[in-house]
Amino acid sequence: MQTLIDITQVKNYTVKRYVDENGQNYFSCNCIYSKTNCIQRGVPCKHTLSVLFTQGDCSKWEKLRELYAKDFNIKSKSDAEIPLAKGLRQNNPQIVEWFNQTRKAKNV
DSSP states (O other): OEEEEEEEEETTEEEEEEEETTOOEEEEEOSGGGGTHHHHHTSOOHHHHHHHHSTTOHHHHHHHHHHHHHHTTOSOHHHHHHHHHHHHHTTOHHHHHHHHHHHHHHTO
16 A cells, blocks of 8 residues: 655646655656656656756756766766666766766756
């Protein structure tokens, strides 16, 4: 059973955070991408990612994925979002270090 913990408005969408009996967090967003494209890519939508990593500020998340694409020579921002999001969620030391340094240096 999952318990609703909080609800965050991001742009015109609602991101909900649930916790199950084992303490595992689950997120859901009511945007169309969270039910289609995100499942195929294996990462949450940008609204959920912005809640997780930029206090719900989508423009900051978009800036971070743009910088990640540039720093790692990835052609598209959406292609960069996959390794960035997975690395942050899995606490990959290289990606977490890049994230922390970039946020400070670029004031994102």
